[in-house]
Amino acid sequence: MDIEFKENFEIKNLTSFKIGGTVKKIFFPKTQTEFLHLIKTEKDYIILGSCSNVLFSSQGYDGTIICTTKMNRMEFRGTKVVAECGVKGPLLAQKALDAGLTGFEFMIGFPGSVGGNIFMNAGAHSQSISDTLSLACLYDKEKDDVVYLDNSMMEFGYRHSILQSGRYIALGAEFDLRKENKKTIKELMDRNLEFRKNIQPPLNYPNAGSVFKNPEHDSAGRLLDKAGVKDFDLPRAAVWQKHANFIINKGDATSEDILELMYLMYKKVKNMYTIELVPEIRFIGKMNKHEEEICQELYKKTQK
Numbered sequence: 001m002d003i004e005f006k007e008n009f010e011i012k013n014l015t016s017f018k019i020g021g022t023v024k025k026i027f028f029p030k031t032q033t034e035f036l037h038l039i040k041t042e043k044d045y046i047i048l049g050s051c052s053n054v055l056f057s058s059q060g061y062d063g064t065i066i067c068t069t070k071m072n073r074m075e076f077r078g079t080k081v082v083a084e085c086g087v088k089g090p091l092l093a094q095k096a097l098d099a100g101l102t103g104f105e106f107m108i109g110f111p112g113s114v115g116g117n118i119f120m121n122a123g124a125h126s127q128s129i130s131d132t133l134s135l136a137c138l139y140d141k142e143k144d145d146v147v148y149l150d151n152s153m154m155e156f157g158y159r160h161s162i163l164q165s166g167r168y169i170a171l172g173a174e175f176d177l178r179k180e181n182k183k184t185i186k187e188l189m190d191r192n193l194e195f196r197k198n199i200q201p202p203l204n205y206p207n208a209g210s211v212f213k214n215p216e217h218d219s220a221g222r223l224l225d226k227a228g229v230k231d232f233d234l235p236r237a238a239v240w241q242k243h244a245n246f247i248i249n250k251g252d253a254t255s256e257d258i259l260e261l262m263y264l265m266y267k268k269v270k271n272m273y274t275i276e277l278v279p280e281i282r283f284i285g286k287m288n289k290h291e292e293e294i295c296q297e298l299y300k301k302t303q304k
């Protein structure tokens with residue numbers, strides 16, 4: 001099968017953080033058949049979508065990445081939407097607006113793919129992908145087969161889905177939206193964008209969204225702010241001045257710079273509140289000794 005790939009690929013520019021070293025091999029499947037072929041034949045691989053929730057190692061990765069961004073077919077049938085895993089959220093939100101359908105307005109402001117959004121149960125502004133997903137089409141590694149799970153089987157929770165068990169890969173999903181006046185949808189999207197503009201760094205300040213998950217009944221941003229981390233400013237990475245749960249790459253930051261800053265933030269909150277924040281950003285790739293030590297502490301409660 002003639003599937004697009006690159007060897008010794010500099011992944012940095014694919015990621016929203018603009019950080020990451022050389023990847024031994026990266027595939028860009030365009031169809032489900034190509035994707036399934038890779039999943040079944042490649043031995044050790046990591047699936048990535050828009051790379052907007054990952055901190056990719058500056059030491060790179062000695063294995064294979066399968067990037068889904070070229071699997072971007074979608075279909076609107078009445079109030080139902082079927083989308084492949086690589087479709088980008090903002091495009092899906094825009095198409096839903098064109099079709100007069102509500103439910104995807106939250107996706108307008110961040111670059112996640114359908115697969116990444118399902119993996120993380122991405123959400124914002126009181127909406128999340130679990131609100132509208134009716135059926136997920138997944139590859140089941142244990143059964144070595146394609147399976148369909150309905151919403152109740154997806155173990156959706158706050159920034160959690162069954163995909164995080166490592167057993168499943170999202171191929172695509174079907175969503176059930178609701179008819180709505182286009183003006184109302186557009187107003188909601190504009191409100192969401194305006195809200196972001198005021199507190200979140202724009203993408204020309206490379207970042208990967210919220211650094212830590214909210215602890216139960218609290219907000220990571222609030223705790224970090226109270227702990228005074230907005231002053232944390234390293235030579236190549238800093239906490240965003242308008243929101244303490246965002247880190248920006250000041251230009252040539254390495255994965256080690258970001259981890260170091262994450263660790264400082266984590267320690268400050270832990271010392272002040274005895275709360276151990278859990279990273280939302282996922283680390284991918286090789287680690288040097290220092291990164292390994294930091295990750296052992298930061299990721300002790302997470303990450304498969």
Ligand SMILES: Cc1cc2nc3c(=O)[nH]c(=O)nc-3n(C[C@H](O)[C@H](O)[C@H](O)COP(=O)(O)OP(=O)(O)OC[C@H]3O[C@@H](n4cnc5c(N)ncnc54)[C@H](O)[C@@H]3O)c2cc1C
Pocket residue numbers: 016046047048049050051052053054068085109110111112113114115116117118119120121122123124163168169170171200201203207208209210282
């Ligand atoms: C400016 C900015 C704002 C953001 N705002 C928000 C927000 O408001 N709400 C929010 O929830 N998130 C937000 N994010 C974070 C991010 O966009 C989401 O977590 C998104 O869901 C990640 O999707 P992705 O395609 O980029 O996933 P990636 O970063 O590519 O991958 C994330 C994880 O998903 C896995 N994965 C990806 N595709 C698949 C697949 N097909 N099957 C199985 N596993 C897969 C990967 O292995 C990885 O572990 C923001 C990010 C940025 C940069």
